[in-house]
Amino acid sequence: MRAPSNRLPTRRNTELLYIVAAAFVVACAEAIVEITRNSSVSSHVATYPLAALTIGAAAHVAVRRTARYADPLLIPCAVLLVGLGLVMIHRLDLGLAQQAAENGQTYSGVAAASQVVWAFLGLGVFLTVLFVVRDHRVLARYAYTLALIGLFLLLLPAVLPARFSEVNGARIWIRVAGFSIQPGEIAKLCLTIFAAAYLVAKRDVLSLAGRRVLGIDLPRGRDFGPLLVAWLVSIGVLVRNHDLGTSLMFFGLFVVLLYVATERVSWVIIGVLLFAGGCFVSYHLFANVKQRVDVWLHVFDYLQNEGYQMSQSLFGLGTGGLFGAGLGGGRPELVPVAKSDFILSSFGEELGLFGLVAILAIYVVFISRGFATALAVRDSFGKLLVTGIAFSFGLQLFVVAGGISRLLPETGLTTPFLSYGGSSLVANFALLALLIRVSDAGRRPPTTPPSAVTTDSGPVPIAQGRAEATS
Amino acid sequence: MTTSPLAIQLMRFAFLILLWLFVYGMVRVIRTELRASGAPRVAALPRSRRSKRSPSTENRPARGRLSQLVVVEGSLAGTRVALTGKPIFIGRANDSTLVLTDDYASTRHARISETSGVWYLEDLGSTNGTYVGQSKVDGPVPLEAGVAIRIGKTVMELR
Numbered sequence: 001m002r003a004p005s006n007r008l009p010t011r012r013n014t015e016l017l018y019i020v021a022a023a024f025v026v027a028c029a030e031a032i033v034e035i036t037r038n039s040s041v042s043s044h045v046a047t048y049p050l051a052a053l054t055i056g057a058a059a060h061v062a063v064r065r066t067a068r069y070a071d072p073l074l075i076p077c078a079v080l081l082v083g084l085g086l087v088m089i090h091r092l093d094l095g096l097a098q099q100a101a102e103n104g105q106t107y108s109g110v111a112a113a114s115q116v117v118w119a120f121l122g123l124g125v126f127l128t129v130l131f132v133v134r135d136h137r138v139l140a141r142y143a144y145t146l147a148l149i150g151l152f153l154l155l156l157p158a159v160l161p162a163r164f165s166e167v168n169g170a171r172i173w174i175r176v177a178g179f180s181i182q183p184g185e186i187a188k189l190c191l192t193i194f195a196a197a198y199l200v201a202k203r204d205v206l207s208l209a210g211r212r213v214l215g216i217d218l219p220r221g222r223d224f225g226p227l228l229v230a231w232l233v234s235i236g237v238l239v240r241n242h243d244l245g246t247s248l249m250f251f252g253l254f255v256v257l258l259y260v261a262t263e264r265v266s267w268v269i270i271g272v273l274l275f276a277g278g279c280f281v282s283y284h285l286f287a288n289v290k291q292r293v294d295v296w297l298h299v300f301d302y303l304q305n306e307g308y309q310m311s312q313s314l315f316g317l318g319t320g321g322l323f324g325a326g327l328g329g330g331r332p333e334l335v336p337v338a339k340s341d342f343i344l345s346s347f348g349e350e351l352g353l354f355g356l357v358a359i360l361a362i363y364v365v366f367i368s369r370g371f372a373t374a375l376a377v378r379d380s381f382g383k384l385l386v387t388g389i390a391f392s393f394g395l396q397l398f399v400v401a402g403g404i405s406r407l408l409p410e411t412g413l414t415t416p417f418l419s420y421g422g423s424s425l426v427a428n429f430a431l432l433a434l435l436i437r438v439s440d441a442g443r444r445p446p447t448t449p450p451s452a453v454t455t456d457s458g459p460v461p462i463a464q465g466r467a468e469a470t471s
Numbered sequence: 472m473t474t475s476p477l478a479i480q481l482m483r484f485a486f487l488i489l490l491w492l493f494v495y496g497m498v499r500v501i502r503t504e505l506r507a508s509g510a511p512r513v514a515a516l517p518r519s520r521r522s523k524r525s526p527s528t529e530n531r532p533a534r535g536r537l538s539q540l541v542v543v544e545g546s547l548a549g550t551r552v553a554l555t556g557k558p559i560f561i562g563r564a565n566d567s568t569l570v571l572t573d574d575y576a577s578t579r580h581a582r583i584s585e586t587s588g589v590w591y592l593e594d595l596g597s598t599n600g601t602y603v604g605q606s607k608v609d610g611p612v613p614l615e616a617g618v619a620i621r622i623g624k625t626v627m628e629l630r
Contacts, residue, residue, distance in 0.1 A: 326483035358490040379570035
């Protein structure tokens, strides 16, 4: 599209092109899986790319109508990741069905089909957020409400009886009436908004007051309050929920937002020390934390029990090597619950290091567009909000990739957009909608305030009249 | 019937190439965007500015012509607002062009507007005042490129 010279290009056509390209990549992936495994293609070759394309197209139309200037790469990245996730989940379904058949059992899992349903629910949430939240700054008003909801969701699995909250040893679930949701993902959304709003309000106090010791600006004692609360919550999650990933993610998110808001390195140093100290103490105090670390350090001693999943993941990555076994050519289904926590190791096995790095590169593009949005937007809340969202994607990815490659103890975090799991997918779509909303505000031609009425003679800022009345 | 191993090997590498082509395509889009934002915001500028030029001149506005308001100090540092001929409102109000979150800024603090090719800065009755260089603004002040405008802890200039 050639934009008229008096308008900024909206780049919506670029977005559409890349959404179609993403669906094409998904179609190729599914075709390769089926040809490799069955030497024929089934109707799934059309289903998954079409699902990805439909989601992309619907999001695209909504963005054209409500956020014309938003970044063109965010949605294609998400569509490609969701699509590739669908293909891999379906491929694991096929593998598990074959494994069950060899053992004389039948496997009736249809994870891929339910993931398609969740993806469409995610699309619904995306559209709702995009249409309801017309200006991201109104979110700052609900900061404390959202913080309460977030903390409640985060701590709920810890206080519920284990039979409602424990899956595979990690208590990060709420299981009600056959449904299991992972509230941590939704808590992430709420707490990011809260942290951004809180820090915009309190930034000056946090960055100006304090003493300078050894070249580092130390904050005042009473300003430690929020950091200590975040620290206590994250250590509580670590000890009670047996989950380092969630704990690391929340604390990391808070510390980074503090750093970005105040430009003080001291917060990062204090945060890292606090977290390391907390981990050290809980390692010595709590047997379950100690045992998890033990399994992590000596995984092959626990080959047949606690370390089985981790060691299978490592064998998978090793089998994949540089170029992978080819889609459909490996045995990624040997890793227990590969489709949610260990989906990256499935990709590592079938696409190899080159393919895995390509997938990480797609995430890098997504995250870097988030940071670019933070630079472009012209209000502090928006800046901190998208910094938080983009950073939490990055940190989550780091924790997951570290988990499958044994850099970190294994965690129960999902890979954004890629993993099987409804709550994660839905929450990530909501975050995507917020990114799109802020990105639109940041790239919109500057003198059109969101509240302005656009007429044929050009945008009329409402502010003008009011400002003149007060001046 | 089984697919030949050769075909499977071909597909295996073709898919990796396809995936990387997608990444490469996205990087190209980012590069185009960087070019577009390195030049002053495209709005209201003549087409010819987008034609081929060496990168060094592309980053500079045309001589004698102000094209953007750049925040050089404070929490919004790095933010740019294009000068499109329409007035720019600065303040804590949510619908300001540049939204300051600064205890020393007023809700509607200042306005930068153009009259016959000259950009003027006006203080809109703020509590703590607006400074150009070292002097407090009292009535409309014509602005020049590179002169520091200070509101609270935020410093900005026209380029």
